[in-house]
Amino acid sequence: MPAAQGIVRGVARLFDAMGLVSLPEVPLANGRRLDLLALGEGGALWAVEIKTSVADFRSDRKWPDYLEFCERLYFAVPPGFPQEILPFDQGLIVADAYDARILRETADRKLSAARRKALTLRFARLAARRLLQSQSG
Amino acid sequence: MPAAQGIVRGVARLFDAMGLVSLPEVPLANGRRLDLLALGEGGALWAVEIKTSVADFRSDRKWPDYLEFCERLYFAVPPGFPQEILPFDQGLIVADAYDARILRETADRKLSAARRKALTLRFARLAARRLLQSQSG
Numbered sequence: 257m258p259a260a261q262g263i264v265r266g267v268a269r270l271f272d273a274m275g276l277v278s279l280p281e282v283p284l285a286n287g288r289r290l291d292l293l294a295l296g297e298g299g300a301l302w303a304v305e306i307k308t309s310v311a312d313f314r315s316d317r318k319w320p321d322y323l324e325f326c327e328r329l330y331f332a333v334p335p336g337f338p339q340e341i342l343p344f345d346q347g348l349i350v351a352d353a354y355d356a357r358i359l360r361e362t363a364d365r366k367l368s369a370a371r372r373k374a375l376t377l378r379f380a381r382l383a384a385r386r387l388l389q390s391q392s393g
Numbered sequence: 394m395p396a397a398q399g400i401v402r403g404v405a406r407l408f409d410a411m412g413l414v415s416l417p418e419v420p421l422a423n424g425r426r427l428d429l430l431a432l433g434e435g436g437a438l439w440a441v442e443i444k445t446s447v448a449d450f451r452s453d454r455k456w457p458d459y460l461e462f463c464e465r466l467y468f469a470v471p472p473g474f475p476q477e478i479l480p481f482d483q484g485l486i487v488a489d490a491y492d493a494r495i496l497r498e499t500a501d502r503k504l505s506a507a508r509r510k511a512l513t514l515r516f517a518r519l520a521a522r523r524l525l526q527s528q529s530g
Contacts (some may be wrong), residue, residue, distance in 0.1 A: 277518045277525070278525065295518055295521065297518070373510070376513055376514060376517055379521070380414075380520060381434070383517060384416045384516070384520040385414050387520050388405060390528070
């Protein structure tokens, strides 16, 4: 299993234990794509950006674009990743396919009601469409 | 394929062509379960109640409980079902696994913002949970 895919799995398991349901690869209205978006029981929207290597992080100037599309952003990295290079004001998860732990929490930002509604709807339709495809395939 | 399952498939295809994504078997906060809930691009919530036989419809006193959980309710029946016994003020779809047609339209009822939010969230989390299960299975 590629590292990024393993991290998705580990994070999804961690979030599941916390009551959030995960959906990988979520395209956004701004043309970008979240590695993972998680939806809590009360509607919480947490995004996860996966970085498997230092080069992967250094070449990414665009992660701040995600901030307006989630209440929290977590970077998720493999064990051994140099955590000190990651932004201190976002969340941090260390994960592989079998285990994931939140090493740094982050505060909720406020989402407008319209943005929250649009994101939840996008999540819902995308998940159901993929489910239908997985069943007909 | 059992008749009900064929109807689900036919209705889901029809709705897909109309821009709505379908999710079968959606449990509601009142303890009942919708045969199918469809979510439109703009957030429309349409419910479908499947009846495969006259006895199936006659024994159901509870379908009005669905009305507060959707903007529209369609009965979906197989070809040959005696349509005149169905409520005139709800929608009607005739469907099998390969084809579905709306024979009677129905007006949108108003959903409260809170109910709409809760239903969309329920749809989203249920679809994503089933998708995760389908991938890990």
